[in-house]
Amino acid sequence: MSHLQGLTGSIGNTPLIKIESLSAKTGCTILGKAEFMNPGGSVKDRAALWMINAAEKSGALQPGGTVVEGTAGNTGIGLAHVCNSRGYGCVIYMPDNQSKEKVDLLRTLGAEVRVVPTVPYANDDNFQKQAGRYAATLDNAVWANQFDNTANRQAHFESTGPEIWAQTDGKIDAFTCAVGTGGTLAGVSRFLKQQSNSAKVILADPMGSALHNWVTTGEATMTPGPSITEGIGNSRVTENLAGTEIDDSVQVTDQAMVDMCYTLLRKDGWFFGSSSGINLAAAVAIAEQLGPGHTIVTILCDDGGKYQSRLYNPDFLAEKDLHIPSV
Numbered sequence: 001m002s003h004l005q006g007l008t009g010s011i012g013n014t015p016l017i018k019i020e021s022l023s024a025k026t027g028c029t030i031l032g033k034a035e036f037m038n039p040g041g042s043v044k045d046r047a048a049l050w051m052i053n054a055a056e057k058s059g060a061l062q063p064g065g066t067v068v069e070g071t072a073g074n075t076g077i078g079l080a081h082v083c084n085s086r087g088y089g090c091v092i093y094m095p096d097n098q099s100k101e102k103v104d105l106l107r108t109l110g111a112e113v114r115v116v117p118t119v120p121y122a123n124d125d126n127f128q129k130q131a132g133r134y135a136a137t138l139d140n141a142v143w144a145n146q147f148d149n150t151a152n153r154q155a156h157f158e159s160t161g162p163e164i165w166a167q168t169d170g171k172i173d174a175f176t177c178a179v180g181t182g183g184t185l186a187g188v189s190r191f192l193k194q195q196s197n198s199a200k201v202i203l204a205d206p207m208g209s210a211l212h213n214w215v216t217t218g219e220a221t222m223t224p225g226p227s228i229t230e231g232i233g234n235s236r237v238t239e240n241l242a243g244t245e246i247d248d249s250v251q252v253t254d255q256a257m258v259d260m261c262y263t264l265l266r267k268d269g270w271f272f273g274s275s276s277g278i279n280l281a282a283a284v285a286i287a288e289q290l291g292p293g294h295t296i297v298t299i300l301c302d303d304g305g306k307y308q309s310r311l312y313n314p315d316f317l318a319e320k321d322l323h324i325p326s327v
């Protein structure tokens with residue numbers, strides 16, 4: 001009998017899916033890691049599980065404890081699921097510029113959500129800093145700290161990277177994905193580079209992020225934005241990202257991301273979130289640079305369900321001067 005062991009045993013080991021239209025268009029094999037198939041619906045389930053496992057292992061988190069995080073999105077969802085399955089409390093700090101759907105979803109999952117005024121990272125009352133301070137006031141509690149806690153990167157070094165290597169039989173010419181915390185790109189890069197130097201690792205960056213400049217010039221200076229993408233792009237090099245070998249970077253505009261998401265929905269049937277659209281547009285650009293016959297792997301971070309009021313809302317797109325492609 002073959003089965004998975006409960007909720008946490010169902011995180012990871014996602015399929016690697018050939019995106020047929022993009023492969024046919026480029027003459028390359030374009031493969032997407034189906035992270036939307038994790039129990040919490042995103043790539044961040046892996047980070048949530050590894051951060052909680054690390055806190056248990058260090059003794060910082062004991063039975064009945066609490067996990068606190070500042071997050072507006074998928075990490076909170078992943079943490080809420082894993083906390084429920086292990087009997088931990090989950091407290092999420094969120095800035096007040098986030099949609100009501102996100103707050104409602106986290107509350108439905110059982111997290112205590114604290115919505116706080118939106119202020120920049122440099123301000124002491126930034127939601128992430130408030131999360132850290134609050135965790136420090138509790139007994140038996142940890143601040144997950146996904147940006148600088150390298151258990152996040154380790155999740156992808158120990159699971160996503162080896163899965164991609166096995167699923168491609170090591171025949172991979174390029175890996176690309178966007179960065180929020182950097183856990184995914186850094187963990188996968190470290191694993192692939194340990195196996196062989198033949199796979200190029202290429203950052204996929206939305207507009208309005210500093211990381212494209214960091215990879216191409218060494219200086220993390222902001223590029224012109226903004227972007228409607230969520231969960232990706234960064235103005236600083238996190239602990240997870242620091243010291244990672246990245247060969248190149250591709251910038252993807254919001255319009256290219258919208259074109260990708262709607263074309264895949266209407267023609268192939270896929271319903272992806274905005275970061276998957278950035279990743280797939282980068283994969284196509286890389287395929288065009290490399291020429292036919294190469295294998296390019298990327299991440300399908302989450303599905304489109306959470307993006308209905310923005311990416312999949314024609315009025316919102318029109319306000320942002322973005323056009324739905326005619327397909």
Ligand code: PMP
Binds near residue numbers: 075183
């Ligand atoms: N896509 C989505 C939808 C996300 O929520 C995140 C995490 N913020 C990412 C991509 C980026 O992943 P990472 O944090 O591992 O860089």
